[in-house]
Amino acid sequence: MPISILKADPAKPEGYSHLLKKAKSDLSVATEKVIPILRSVEKEGDKALFEFTKKFDSIELSSLTIDPRSVRTNVPKDIQEAFLTAKKNIETFHKAQLRDSWSVNVDGNKLGVKYTPIPSLAVYAPGGTALYPSSVLMGIIPAKIAGVKEIQLVTPPQKGGLPDILVWLAQILEIDRIVTVGGAQGIAAVAYGTESVPKSEFVVGPGNSYVAAAKSYLAGVGLIGIDSPAGPSEVGILADETANPMWIACDMLSQAEHGEDSSAILMTTSQSLADAVSVELEKAFVERPKRLKMKQHAIYENSCILVFPKMDDCIHFSNLLAPEHLEIQTADPYKVFEGIEHAGSVFLGPYSPVAMGDYISGTNHILPTAGGSRIYSSLGVDTFLKRVTYQEVTKESLNRLYPHVKLMSELEGLDEEHGTSVKVRYEEKKH
Template sequence: MSIPILNCDRNSRDQLDRFLLDAKEDLSVATEKILPILDAVRTRGDKALIEYTEKFDGITLSSVTLDPHSIQTNLDPKIKEAFLRAKKNIETFHEAQKRESWSKTIDGNRLGVKYTPIPSLSVYAPGGKALYPSSVLMGVIPAKIAGVKNIQLVTPPQKEGLPEILIWLSQILGVNRIVTVGGAQGIAACAYGTESIPKSEFIVGPGNAYVAAAKSYLAGKGIIGIDSPAGPSEVCIIADASANPKWVACDMLSQAEHGEDSSAILLTTDKNFAVKVSEELEKAFIERPKRLEMKQNSIYKNSAIIIFPSLEDCIWFSNELAPEHLEIQTKTNEEVFSKIEHAGSVFLGPYSPVAMGDYISGTNHILPTARGSRIYSSLGVDTFLKRVTFQEVTKESLESLYPFVKLMSELEGLDEEHGTSVKIRTEESL
């Protein structure tokens, strides 16, 4: 068995549509299962959380929250050094995204925008084998820079205790509390609030299908704000014969390593290069067998190498795919990048694997999946800021513009009060 190699053009809809239509994760089954959990947490609070944690995690909680600043940690200095370096780079990148309020005179009136942060945030961090402490950096840092005051980390409890790395990160990032409840019940606790857990206005971070379903459902009800709806991890690579096939194969496998539902799509114009990448994938399965079945399922079932007639066609399909991660490894990287319209994050050149953005370079790795980058952006400072528009109208401008307001309000049938609210100010003084 090997990765599918497809010869396509823009008219190959029967072959290409499967990558476009299969991109979205079906959460209908998970949503049906989590609805009773959400309702139980909403109505019974901490008691329901303790019951579900015992049922799903086999752990009896005495408390559903933890103060990270009350715990002594003894983390390996080398691990600290790595995360502190990542923290610095992520902070520097996101500091550049800060917004300043502004005002401008338009038609004699002062108009503007005031940026205000959301008041509270929960950052979800999966537990067990899917532990992603780097996602804590990605969720908390831009929120802190935006000015969010109340931030809590949400993570499932562990029988051997919470991972020390999560406690230490909470300390250095200034997280207010750790909510030691996972799954849909943890999301519900932060969305509704309980006796012990303050309600959050916004929830971000990766999780399993039940976490994703809970976030999407509650966001759809207007109860919380979320990062973009999440699906399986994905990478698209645009590469020509100048790229290193071994490196490209490794980059594809780095996405397959996330899960068997992950996808890795290589777009190229060179058949020989496509074959070389396929061969390198097979070699890697022999040389690096860790998570072998997972990686093979991802590569054989959800991934492909697609050979197009031209680089322009590769760019066209990448924009159709709107991938979470896009790598560009060609002789003309900047020219290709200039034509990219939709991607969560772009990695330019042979020395820019996705793993650099996942951990250390400074960009955010919480990204839209399932073609979401057509309408969503990566998590950033803007995610946690609200635009409050304001205006200060002068008496002279009000009098000058009233005739237009009169006509427009009459046209919409709202002249009795809308129109009058302006008119009386032209006829009377304070």
């Protein structure tokens, strides 16, 4: 059962427009299930967290938080070196994103923007087989650079104790505490705050559909800020006849191994490349059978190869798809990149697989999914900074502009107080 290859006719987009709908993630069922959990945590605090942990994780906790500085870890030196290298690269890239406050003179008045960090952050780290310690770096480092003061790591408890790598990362990143509560109840704990768990203003990090539903629901009612609504992992690849079909197949499969709901869509102008990639995918299933059913489901059910007449057609569809990850493997990737408007993170050239950004290059891998990059950006220092605008109006400017304020406030029916607050200052010049 090879991957689906479609001749994409831009005059008949209905033949492949279903791929845009497939990218969406419906959290309605998960939301219905998590709302009672959220309400229980809101009302009962720690008591609910202990009960849900016993119910869902089969673990009876004696405490809900851990001071990472109090735990001894044993992380191999080569693993430490890998993560320290990633830490350095991520810090270098994100420090370049820092913004300076600024001011400008407008009509005789000083107006400006002062950037201030959000007060507190919780970073969610999944447990079990979905352990992503790299996401801890991605969530915490830009927040630290932005100046966030209070940071806690939220992760499910493990019967054998927390993984050493998570605790070690918490230590080197100097976070305040680890909250050993997972799932929707862990998100609720930091959104509402409990007797043991301080409230956080913002939460980021990957998780299952229940974690995603809890984040989206709590953000929707204004209890917590989130990076962007999360869905299944995805990659779009723009390629021409110069691309290496085996490398493209590997890159598609690297997304497929995230889960059976992941997707990989190749957009190309070359039928021969499309056929060769299909062959390479089948060879890979034989040669690398780990997580075989998961990868096959993602490739056969959620993925596709589209053969367009022109690269401009590929670019147009890619902007509609707005993929979480976008690889450009063409003879002139920067020329193609000029036409890209919507993507979470872009990987240019043959030596830039998504996995480099996932781990080590320095960009952030917490990205908008399901077409979210049309309105959201990748996680970065900006995510944790607020703009505080300010102004200093001069007496001369107020006197000059008051007649306009008078007319505008009268038009809106707010002249009695809005207009008067300016008028009393305007009249001062008469005394």
